[in-house]
Amino acid sequence: MIISSVKKYKKYFTVSPKKVVELLGYNLDFSADHSLSEQDLWLMNKSKMEKARHILKNRWGYPAFREGQEEAVNAVLERKNTLVLFPTGGGKSLCYQLPAIMLDGMTVVISPLVALMQDQVQQLRERGIAATFINSTLSTWEIEQRLANARNGMYKLLYCAPERLQSPLWQAELPKLDLSFIAVDEAHCISEWGHDFRPSYREIRPAFESVDGSVSWIALTATATPEVRADIQDNLGFEDPVIVSKGFERPNLKWWVTATPKKDKKLLEAVSQAGERGSGLVYGGTRRNCERLAREISNRLELKAEAYHAGIEAEERQRIQQQWVDGELPLVVATSAFGMGIDKADCRYVIHYVMPYTLEAYYQQAGRAGRDGVESFPLLLFKSSDLITAEQRIKDSYPEKKQLQHLYDALCDSLDLAVGAEMEKMQQVSLDALATRSGFSKRISRSALNVLSHLSIIQLVERINPQIGIHFVASRDYIRTVITEAKNQRKAIFLDTLLRQFGGEAFGEMKFIDFDYLQQKLNVSPNAVKKGLQILQDHEQLLQFEVTGALPLVKIVDGRRSSLGLSKAELERHRNTLLKKLDYMRGYIQTEHCREVYIRQYFGEEAVKPCGHCDNCLKGQTSDYHFGNSDLLSIRQALEKGGKTVAQLCRQFGWRRERVKKSLSHLIREEKVVERSEKYFWRDHQM
Incomplete structure (x- = not known):
């Protein structure tokens, strides 16, 4: 039975009618008159977790929580600091997204990857949840606008890159935001023991000092050893947190290591056997390997395989990724960047042609197999020289003190930065140009940038998506006249969309936004975007445009220094941590005992029993082993x-x-x- 308006039945509730609508998971304009059923009214008097389960079904379409999710959601709703340790694919994001729409105020989500925060915001918007992000890909004007919207209560979730928290603009706006909850995703980045340490993560808690007493926290990670967990809790000030761990057991995964000097042959045999099972993923290490192995698999096995790496155009990468997710492409041979944030439950096998340098990275990548719980196979191909090569590359990845200073000076010179001068915003840097200017190889130049980032001397953001920049050279009035008087309606819509998306700031300077985002707004093909802009630039002379690739963004922290003044201990500390992690990877490969036990004990589990189905557990049962x-x-x-x-x-x-x-x-x-x-x-x- 439907009964009249929400407002009429306000007496049933202890919260406002608007909050009734939000809690029930409806996406409604409250200025209209909306009705609730008797079931909805009954629900409003139920517990928080009953409401949470209702929202889970209404917003996400799930009949029940996964293991551990309900405990985590309940802890957040009780305003307790929470540490979530779920394996890859365990459903971590729901643990903060669902409570965020139930709690008053706004939730800030700290996320390290630009592409992941953009994907999550898009998914939330598709569910009718108000969310946005701010990061270094946005102009200052756009960031200011989004923060103003946040101040006015227009978002339930605001995703933010950790580097952004140190900016004067963020610090000025923070006290004005109605914050209730802070989520730290990929929390292992806090720890120098983490496999993906980011110095900016250690500054997250101090950045929220002004609102510390009024917010609760959740930290989430898929790969945390006991040392990393302790570091996370210490750094975030978690004195007695609720710790929700699903453990690191993946009973459907059959862990396997094949030692062989003939990796190509073993790879073909493995893919031949695995092809009948379903979709697969091969991590090839380098771009060259990915291209070569994809060709060889396609030609030799008649199994469609495609390479995926940063050298491929963004549109093509998106096509490959989507076809793989949809089951149209059975196999992708990729660099380690592939798979981040990709939700594909039925990947049946993951083969590492090149050994990762940490067990965390291996577990995370291999764990993309069998997320649906069905039997699946992670295989590591290994030869003895792999460990020697890995150790040497880790050592080589840390330039000497003189090299680091020289690269730093070359970088500052390329940015036209004098000693003592500060940068207002991040700028794009070409690695090729930097290598030429410094006289170093691209490998040394890249390594030096990473070390400078680890030491918090620079901020470094890997730009995943290509950008498109526009600078209007004609006046706003003239452009509006062109739109109004255009005989070609498609041209008028195209130009009007550009004007709306780039706004007033693009009349003063070149403003950049994501190419993919603009293409969606224009609703034309990528080639049509470029062709249309070319006409508006060359023939109409209304604007100038640039298309940039996946180049990194860099900002010098605290102004240019005349001398870095680094000690040998500072330079070698993180390198030595990586070498120790490589030793654990060596142990996993060389162990004669259960591989799952080794992994789970590495992540701190105790009293773990042998799995019975990894290659080592099966040695006594069979005489010949393969993928x-x-x-x-x-x-x-x-x-x-x-x-x-x-x-x-x-x-x-x-x-x-x-x-x-x-x-x-x-x-x-x-x-x-x-x-x-x-x-x-x-x-x-x-x-």
């Missing part, structure tokens, strides 16, 4: 689908006849397989 399981398991899975001849099994797996016969003989002796009319059947699936 994701033994040859025996591969044959079993093939025969469970129906009888096969030896020739058919050879063609299916690309094996020699002797290898197939050996496995079949073993299975026949074990009374698992029977032979009939030259075909072999699994006993439980006989025809």
Whole structure:
């Protein structure tokens, strides 16, 4: 039964009618007259968690919380500081997004990756939740506008890059914001023991000192050792937090390491076996490897595979990513950047052709397999020289003191920055140009930038998405006249959209926004965007435009110094941490015991029992091992689908006849397989 308006039934509630609508998960304009059912009225008198479950279903479409989520949400709603330790794909973001729309005021989310915060904001908006972000890709004018909107209560969630918290503009606006809750995503970045340490993360708590007593906190990570957990709690001032951990057990993942000097051959064998299971992901390490391996897999196995790396145009990367998520592309061979924030539950296998340097990175990347709980296979291909190469690259990644000073000076010169001068905003830097100016290789130049960032001498932001910049050279009145009098309606819409998106600031200087975002607003193809801008620039002379690639953004902290004044200990501290982490990776590869036990103990779990299904656990049960399981398991899975001849099994797996016969003989002796009319059947699936 529908009963008249919310306002009429205000007496039923202890909160305002507007809050009723928000809590129920509706996306309504409250100036209109809206109705609630008796069920809605009944719900308003229920507990916070009953309301949370209702919102979970209404907004997210989920019938129930996943393991650990309800405990975390409840802790946040009770205004308790909370530390969430969920594995990759465990649903961390819901633990702060859902409470954010239930709590009064606004939630600030600290996120380290530009692309991830933009994706999450887009997803929230699609669910009718008011959210935005501020980071270094936005102009000062746009940031000021979004902060003004936040001050006026227009957002429930505001995503912010950690570097932004130190800006004078943020510090000036912070006391004016109605904050109730702060979420620190990827919280392992706080710790120098974390595999992705960012100095700016250690300044998060001090940045909120002015509102410290009125807000609660949540910190979330998928990869935290005991040292990292302690560092997170200490740095954020969590004295007695609620700790919600799902543990690091992934019972559906069959951890496997194959030591081989012939990685290409083993990779082809692994993909050949795995191709029938579903979609897969190969981490190739370098751009060159990704291109070469994708071609080889496509040509040799007749399995469609494509390379993915930063050298590919953004539009093409988006196509590859979406086709893989949709199941149209069975295999992607990628650098480590692929997979961040991608929600694909049914990836059946992840193969590392190149060894990651930390167990955290390996666990996070390999954990993208089997997020739906179905049996899946992470495989690490390894040869002895990998560890030697990794150790040398870590050492080489830390330039000497003189090299660091020289690169710093070259960077400041490229930015036209005198000693003592400060930068107002981040600027784009070409690594090629910096290498040329410094006389160093691109590798040394990149390493030096990373070290300077770790030491908080510069702010460094990796720009994921290409940008497009526009500077209107004609007056606003003239452009509006062109729009009004245009005979071509498409041209009028195109130009009007540009004017709305870039605003008044673009009349004074070149203003940049994401290319993909502008393309969506214009509702035309990427080529049509560039062609239209070219016409408006060359023929109409209304504007000037630039298209930038995925170049990093840099800002010198506290003005240019004449001397960095760094000690040897400062330079080597983080390097030594990475070398120690490499030792743990070596231990994982070389252990003769259960690999899952090794991983879980590394992350601090105790009394862990062997999994029974990794390669080490299976050594005593089978005689020949391959990707994701033994040859025996591969044959079993093939025969469970129906009888096969030896020739058919050879063609299916690309094996020699002797290898197939050996496995079949073993299975026949074990009374698992029977032979009939030259075909072999699994006993439980006989025809």
